[in-house]
Amino acid sequence: MTLRKLRAARRNSAVGADDALQSAGSRDERKQRTRRALLDAALELMQGERSFSSVSLREVTRSAGVVPAAFYRHFTGMEELGLALVDDSFKTLRRSMREARAAALPATHLIRRSVETFLGYAQTHRRHFQFIAKERFGGSSVIRFAVRKEVHLFTSELSTDLARFPLAGKISTEDLQMIAGLVVQTVLMATEVFLDMPQNDPEDAAQLYQQTEKQLRLIFIGAQGWRSKGAGRG
Amino acid sequence: MTLRKLRAARRNSAVGADDALQSAGSRDERKQRTRRALLDAALELMQGERSFSSVSLREVTRSAGVVPAAFYRHFTGMEELGLALVDDSFKTLRRSMREARAAALPATHLIRRSVETFLGYAQTHRRHFQFIAKERFGGSSVIRFAVRKEVHLFTSELSTDLARFPLAGKISTEDLQMIAGLVVQTVLMATEVFLDMPQNDPEDAAQLYQQTEKQLRLIFIGAQGWRSKGAGRG
DNA sequence: CTTTATAGTGAACATACGTTCACAGTAAAT
DNA sequence: ATTTACTGTGAACGTATGTTCACTATAAAG
Structure with missing residues (x-):
């Protein structure tokens, strides 16, 4: 009895100040x-x-x-919470992607700017991005597949984006998807390594930025030299 | 007392046939x-x-x-066991790599053969490869970094391998490493997706083989068009 | 043969876990 | 104002966990 009252009192007083926050x-x-x-x-x-x-x-x-x-x-359990986290995380990822796209529009140093903005967003939404990276291959299959489905969707988005580039003429839709996959893979990989670095080492960060930029540039050079079977022959 | 004897007897009889296996x-x-x-x-x-x-x-x-x-x-604990698993897994990975290299030596359809042999090994050593894929980004940082160190080593190996190709003349050592990173990344990714597929769906498997082969080909096309700053200018 | 070193045992411990239940408090609906 | 709907509570449950300890059995060393 006394115990119960005491606990209740403690609770009330502890909440006290936050009351406006808690019960608003x-x-x-x-x-x-x-x-x-x-x-x-x-x-x-x-x-x-x-x-x-x-x-x-x-x-x-x-x-x-x-x-x-x-x-x-x-x-209903941890798995459902996990799926909710997948949803949340990809919402921020997509938002980041959209903004990165907008920021890159001037198209001078397009790749560099894209990498910079994207990794910038990764840093501000660190936890979401890290969650995606971790659960893409680890953990339960239902969550893993949910992540993979979203990555696939994301890749498709990028693929239609790439289709608007002039050099895309010789490339089939299927191959565009393949190329987009390579790009997404590269960026996600870089993101995870980036977020996993000792946070106050701008040296390593810069090196990663550079390497990622180079890898993307190489991919685009490859895309330029690519010619899909049966596409753009005319 | 009776209980103890009984248990001992049960143990002995249970082992019985396996005795040669167990206590040899x-x-x-x-x-x-x-x-x-x-x-x-x-x-x-x-x-x-x-x-x-x-x-x-x-x-x-x-x-x-x-x-x-x-x-x-x-x-001493699960972490130490985990590190032992990292060791074991990379031993088989490196062995697979060596054999894949040997199998690819005839150099006709080099890429396709490499992909095929590599994914073949991944299938026979499924558990080791899956362990690597899972713990590369998930789990404890000490295991994660152990995996990453090994991947780095592995990448360097491939990079010196690539240096022997004729087209490598224009490419600096650093950039070779960057390209090797792209290749390793692509193959490891494909491996994990491959091992995660419903096992009796050769349709999807074939599609993955093809896509991976294409991605590697594109990377090599990119490498061909690549010219490192300060390298191969003469 | 006797002694020593050690891989594996079985019981015990404190602690943490997921899930359940009847209940309390209180917005929202009547 | 009274009733209803529902979020959060606190206690309880059975089970699983990591780690310890004194022990047994038996190869290896003397």
Whole structure:
């Protein structure tokens, strides 16, 4: 009894100042807020060392400031949360991509600018990008395939983008997809290495920027020399 | 007392037939045998769904047919076992690479043959290759960096290999490394996708073979058109 | 043959886990 | 104002985990 009251009192006083933050908004807004908290917690726990499959449900709730049972009000289990993270992550990836495209439009040093903007976004949305990189090959197959599906979609987008370039005349749609795959692969790889570097070593970062830029340039040189069977023969 | 005797008897009788297998060899050979069993068990448990960091020590010992405490006679913890797996995996990778190189020597359809032999080896050593693919980006940083170091080494090997090609004249050593990186990246990626495919779908497999071959061809076309700053100007 | 070194045992430990349940508090609907 | 719908609580459960310890059995060394 005394114990119960005491705990309740502690809770109230602890919340106290945050009250405006904690209990603001409609019921639905608050639900979304703890949902966010769960997603954020999961991402945060993965930082650096751990993979998604090694993060426990209880850890997530603990880190989100919620009791374990509350988890089930939002997800049926960790896998569903994982899929939600895939969604979120690719939303930011696509947003980054769009902005990188816009920034690169002047087309002088197009490749360099694209790499710079993209890796810049990767840095600001570090956790999302790292999540994608980690779960692309590791962990459960359902999450892995969800990631792969999104990467494929993303590749297709880039492929239609590439089709607008003048040199694309000799290249079949299928081969454009193949080339886009190479580009995406290269950039994603670079992104993961980049995010995994000791954060205050601009030396290595610059080297990676340069190498990635070169690799993309080489790919485009290759594309220029490419001639698909049966395409552009006329 | 009776219980103890009974258990001992059961153990003896259960072993019975396998006696030659279980207890053959010197003390040291037997130790190596259970060490192998532990490594194998860990790889086996990772098959398909799980990442290394989600495999528990107890699972490994259980699956290896040994009591948990016995684990510590071989490794200080799971991380050490993980590093041993990195070692093993890259030994088979390098062996595969060497043989792929030998098989490709006739140099007609060099790329196609390399891809075929390499992916062939990947299939026979599925678990090692999958381990590498998974732990390259996921899991603990110490294992991740061990994998990355080996990949780097592997890339350097390929790079000196490429230097022997005639078209390498215009390319600086540094750029050769960059190109080798692109090649390795492409092949490893393809390998993981390949091993992750529903095993009895030769349709998709063929498509992947083709796409990978094309990507490598494009890279080599790019390399042909490449001219490093300050190299081959004379 | 006797002694020594050591791979594997089995029990115990404290701790963490996922999931369940009845319940409390409170927006939203009536 | 009363009822309903639902997010979050706290306790409990059975099970799994990593690590320790004294032990047994037996090759290898003396």
